Amino acid sequence: MVKLKVGLAGNPNVGKTTVFNELTGMHQHVGNWPGKTVEQAIGQFSRGKYDYEIVDLPGNYALSAHTMEEIVSRDFIVDEDPDVIIDVVDASNLERNLYLTVQMMELGANLVLALNMNDFAKKRGYIIDVDLMSEILGFPVIDINAKSGFGIEELFTSVEKQSENPVDTSKSLTYDDELKSHFMNLQSLIEKDEKLLDVPSQWTAIKLLENDSIIIQKVQNSPQSSSIFTELDNVLKHIKNDYDESPEEIIASARYDFIDDLMAKSVEINAVEGETITDKIDNIVLNKFLAFPIFVVLMYIIFEITYNISAPFQSLIEQCFKMLSEFVASFITNSYLTSFICDAVIGGVGGVLSFLPIILVIFLFLSILEDCGYLARAAFSMDLIMHKLVGLHGKAFIPMILGFGCGVPAIMATRTLENDNDRKIAMMLVPFMSCTARLPIYAIFIAAFFQEYNGIILLSIYLLGIIMAFIVASILKRILLKGVTTPFVMELPSYKLPSLKGVLLHTGEKVIGFIKKAGTVILGCSIILWALSSFPLGVEYGSADSLLGMIGNFIAPIFAPLGFGTWQAAVALIAGLAAKEVIVSTFGTLGGMNEDDESGMTHLIQDTFTPLSAYSFMAFTLLYIPCFSTIAAIKHEMNGYRWALTMCAITFITAYVVSFLIYNIGLLAGFG
Numbered sequence: 001m002v003k004l005k006v007g008l009a010g011n012p013n014v015g016k017t018t019v020f021n022e023l024t025g026m027h028q029h030v031g032n033w034p035g036k037t038v039e040q041a042i043g044q045f046s047r048g049k050y051d052y053e054i055v056d057l058p059g060n061y062a063l064s065a066h067t068m069e070e071i072v073s074r075d076f077i078v079d080e081d082p083d084v085i086i087d088v089v090d091a092s093n094l095e096r097n098l099y100l101t102v103q104m105m106e107l108g109a110n111l112v113l114a115l116n117m118n119d120f121a122k123k124r125g126y127i128i129d130v131d132l133m134s135e136i137l138g139f140p141v142i143d144i145n146a147k148s149g150f151g152i153e154e155l156f157t158s159v160e161k162q163s164e165n166p167v168d169t170s171k172s173l174t175y176d177d178e179l180k181s182h183f184m185n186l187q188s189l190i191e192k193d194e195k196l197l198d199v200p201s202q203w204t205a206i207k208l209l210e211n212d213s214i215i216i217q218k219v220q221n222s223p224q225s226s227s228i229f230t231e232l233d234n235v236l237k238h239i240k241n242d243y244d245e246s247p248e249e250i251i252a253s254a255r256y257d258f259i260d261d262l263m264a265k266s267v268e269i270n271a272v273e274g275e276t277i278t279d280k281i282d283n284i285v286l287n288k289f290l291a292f293p294i295f296v297v298l299m300y301i302i303f304e305i306t307y308n309i310s311a312p313f314q315s316l317i318e319q320c321f322k323m324l325s326e327f328v329a330s331f332i333t334n335s336y337l338t339s340f341i342c343d344a345v346i347g348g349v350g351g352v353l354s355f356l357p358i359i360l361v362i363f364l365f366l367s368i369l370e371d372c373g374y375l376a377r378a379a380f381s382m383d384l385i386m387h388k389l390v391g392l393h394g395k396a397f398i399p400m401i402l403g404f405g406c407g408v409p410a411i412m413a414t415r416t417l418e419n420d421n422d423r424k425i426a427m428m429l430v431p432f433m434s435c436t437a438r439l440p441i442y443a444i445f446i447a448a449f450f451q452e453y454n455g456i457i458l459l460s461i462y463l464l465g466i467i468m469a470f471i472v473a474s475i476l477k478r479i480l481l482k483g484v485t486t487p488f489v490m491e492l493p494s495y496k497l498p499s500l501k502g503v504l505l506h507t508g509e510k511v512i513g514f515i516k517k518a519g520t521v522i523l524g525c526s527i528i529l530w531a532l533s534s535f536p537l538g539v540e541y542g543s544a545d546s547l548l549g550m551i552g553n554f555i556a557p558i559f560a561p562l563g564f565g566t567w568q569a570a571v572a573l574i575a576g577l578a579a580k581e582v583i584v585s586t587f588g589t590l591g592g593m594n595e596d597d598e599s600g601m602t603h604l605i606q607d608t609f610t611p612l613s614a615y616s617f618m619a620f621t622l623l624y625i626p627c628f629s630t631i632a633a634i635k636h637e638m639n640g641y642r643w644a645l646t647m648c649a650i651t652f653i654t655a656y657v658v659s660f661l662i663y664n665i666g667l668l669a670g671f672g
Contacts, residue, residue, distance in 0.1 A: 001051045004163055007076055009104065010088035011097050012059035013376070015116045018146040018499045019088050020056045023156075025501075050160060055082070061096075063103040064212065071214070077109050078199055083163040085109045086155070088146075091121035091128060092494065094267065095259055102255045105137075105169040108200040112158050113141040114151075120494055125270035133266040138172035147499045170200040174261075175254045182209070182235045189231055193222045208232050209239075209247040278494045282377070291381035298374075299462065302365045304455035307446075310357035314443075317357070321350035336534065344530030347588040347601070349523050352581045353515070355440035360511050362439070366404070367506040371498035375401060399426050400469065403433030404462075407630035411637055424643060425476050427634055431626040431651050432469040434462050436510070437580035441621050444584055448602055449611040457615070465622050468654060525575055525582040529589045548590075562620060562656070563613030563663035568604065573620070579627050612671045616663040623655035 008023075010016040024043025041056040057076060058069035077085060085104060089097035104111060115130065134141040140158040144151030175183070186205035190196050196204055196219065207215035209232070219225055239247055285294055325342045332338045369375050379401055403410035407430050414426040434442075442458055450457045532548035539545040544553060544567060552567025555574065559565050572586040584601075591604035609617060625631075625648045635644040 001046065002049055004050045004052050004084070004160070005080065005082045006052060006054045006159060007057050007073075007080075007082045007085040008054055008088065009057045009073060009085055009100065010059060011061055011090070011093075011100060013373075014059075014088050014090040014093075014097060015146045016056065016059060016088045018371075018502050019086070019114060019116065019144070020054065021499065021502045021505050022146050022149055022152050023052075024054055047156060048160075055080075061100060063100070063107065064210070074107065077104065077107055083110065083166070084112055084159045086112050086114050086159065088114045088116055091115045091118040091143075092124050092126060094121075094126070094128075094263060095256070098259045098262070099255060102173065102258060105173050106200065106203045106206055108168045108170040108203065110162060110166040111137075111139045111169050112155065112162050113137065113139065114146075114155055115141055115143050116146050117494075117496075118143050119145065120496075124276070127268040127270065129266045129268075133262065136172070136262055136265060137169070139167050139169055147497070168200070170202055173202075174258060176257070179250065179254050182238070185231055185235065186228065189224055189228045190219075193224045196222055196224075206251055209235065210251060211248070276494075278373075281495055285374070285377055286381055291377075295378050295381065296459070296463070298369075300455055300459045302362065303458045306358060306361045306365065307454040307458075310361045313357035314354055317350075317354045321346055321354065324350075339534065340527075340530060343533075343589055344526045345523065347526075347585075347591065349519070349526055349585065350588065352440055352522055352584050352588065355443045355584070356511065356514065358439060358443055359436055359514050360507065363436070363507045363510045364503065367503045368498045370506075371496075371502055373495045399430055400433050400466070403430040403435060406435050406437070407431060407433070407626050407633070411630060411633040414637070421477075424638075425473050427637065427643065428476060428647055428650060429469040429473055431630060431647060432465045432472065432623060432654075434465050434622055435580065435626075436514070437627065438621060440581055440584045442618055444587065444601065444605060445609070445614045445618055448605045449609070449614050461618055461622055464619060464658075468623060468658060472650060472654060521579045522581050522585050525578050526585045526589050529571070529575060529582075529586055533590060559620075561664070562659040563616045564609060564620075566608050568608055569617060573624070576621065577625060577628060579629075580621065583621060612663060612666040616659045616666070619662055620655045620659040623651060623658055625651050625655075 008016060008020055020041060020043065024045060043052070043054040043056075045052050055076065057073045060070050060073050062070060063074040063077075064070050076082065087101050087104060089101065101111070101113065113134075115128065118128065121128065128143075130141050130143050140162060142151055142155045142158050144155055146152075183202050183205045186208060187201040190201040190204050204215060204219070208219065208228070219228055222228065236247065239250065243250055245253070284290060325346045328341050328346070329338050332341065366375075369378075399410045399414045410430045410433065411427055414423045414430070442461055446454045446457050529548060532551070533546045535547050543549055548571050549567050551574075552569075552571040555570040556565045556567045559570060559573070568587070568590055572583045575586045576583040587604055588601045591601035605614070631644050631648065634647055635641050638644065
């Protein structure tokens with residue numbers, strides 16, 4: 001077998017993930033790049049005589065050193081020695097997409113261009129001569145449709161041929177003679193040091209002119225550094241005297257000149273009159289008066305459908321775990337072993353897994369919204385609101401959206417914010433977003449008290465998190481982290497029908513992650529909680545006289561003004577610091593399984609809370625200190641515990657104040 005390492009590159013929103021899913025199918029896993037807080041997706045599979053490893057590089061517009069994603073992409077091309085790079089471009093936005101292509105050509109990457117979304121391009125009047133474009137570029141250009149799978153087989157064939165006959169794509173680039181002469185002067189000096197020739201000398205020369213900090217540091221370690229930097233100063237002086245633009249602007253113009261010439265020769269553009277379907281939809285969903293109401297109504301519909309679809313399956317899973325518990329209890333005579341298996345394992349883990357249908361359905365809907373192009377517009381439409389209310393641009397809403405999934409990648413996503421203060425504020429806001437780990441908490445309380453209003457109650461919790469995030473951000477921006485906000489620039493993809501494979505893979509990834517968490521973190525916590533509930537020997541299981549009850553009774557008075565001053569609620573909140581799902585497993589472990597149709601967890605909650613205190617508790621779990629993983633992510637991003645501890649203080653105070661107001665105003669209003 002021949003090993004083949006392939007990188008998958010491209011701008012955001014060009015269908016790169018769909019291409020990755022089409023190429024790899026289920027043969028993929030997701031983690032972080034070694035030593036980097038940037039997500040890495042890898043697909044490994046065999047095809048014919050080839051063992052493929054396809055690495056999905058972060059979506060980028062350039063290969064500069066401005067963001068970690070850009071550095072990761074170019075380091076992969078330089079250091080990982082890939083056999084081929086598949087560059088996915090949106091055929092309907094060629095000029096913008098080809099800018100990254102040109103930079104990879106400067107780097108000498110062995111490229112295959114995957115021309116995606118050509119059907120959209122044709123509707124816009126773009127007729128692309130694929131063969132001529134391939135001839136000019138000097139490497140294969142393949143017409144594909146990632147959603148339907150058209151062209152994927154030809155793409156595989158081209159990658160395999162290109163791997164056997166690699167091409168130095170930097171030789172196909174043509175810049176104007178004067179600029180090229182500057183490159184050549186620097187190149188002749190760079191080429192005297194073999195250690196600098198791991199990349200084309202032209203690329204090193206270009207990056208020196210662009211003042212790339214990483215390349216400057218690399219050249220400084222060269223024996224030729226003195227002569228190279230002397231020549232660089234001469235070139236910069238010449239550019240300053242002869243041009244009205246900076247070196248970065250001149251090089252960017254040269255790249256676009258090459259792209260314009262390529263398009264003039266290989267692309268026929270026939271203007272199409274009238275608005276596109278995307279334009280017509282955006283006139284409504286991005287309307288400054290309608291955008292936010294549409295977002296709220298859409299989320300409400302999703303929550304209502306989620307509960308209506310998942311409720312029967314949730315009841316079925318609960319019944320299965322109840323039957324399993326009764327079956328196990330009938331075979332085991334030792335009371336402690338019976339309690340361990342039925343209360344700790346089945347009651348704790350099973351109580352969380354019963355909410356798997358809700359997780360599955362809601363992520364299915366969110367994946368559809370993301371793939372069709374709406375979620376990007378949700379972030380864009382928040383720009384005006386966030387700018388006016390809290391002094392942040394809509395770009396900060398992107399980590400907040402990611403926070404609805406998990407706080408850890410959302411914290412990492414704040415790296416895209418250029419302004420340091422904006423980044424710190426965004427990190428403080430992420431914990432207020434209701435991650436999927438909190439969803440089972442809401443589900444058990446809604447099932448116990450608010451079944452007739454499940455969609456409204458769930459929507460109100462999500463909106464409460466967003467509103468409190470805005471309020472906290474406004475305070476931080478005006479008092480603690482003053483500064484000028486950077487401009488917000490965001491590309492909106494064209495609307496398209498979601499790929500079934502992509503939606504299922506994305507949903508499956510989240511569901512599998514939830515199940516793994518239930519089998520590891522939640523199981524471990526459930527066992528610890530069971531032990532604390534069972535000892536000292538002789539006490540009634542899960543009573544106030546157990547070790548867990550003693551701990552809870554010591555802490556409980558703190559939460560009494562919020563309406564849930566019981567030891568069960570107190571220990572659940574403490575346990576929830578490990579992972580928010582553990583709050584559910586705590587009630588499941590303490591409640592065990594009842595003999596009737598309802599779980600002991602439901603009975604325990606109904607005996608411990610009222611509807612008002614239940615809502616107050618949900619609000620507190622939404623807003624209070626996030627899990628240890630999120631705290632660790634902030635500590636890692638900020639290189640210390642100062643901001644992580646600051647975030648813990650801010651979230652706990654916010655949660656306490658909001659829950660206090662909800663409960664006590666509710667009492668005054670007669671809802672007690």
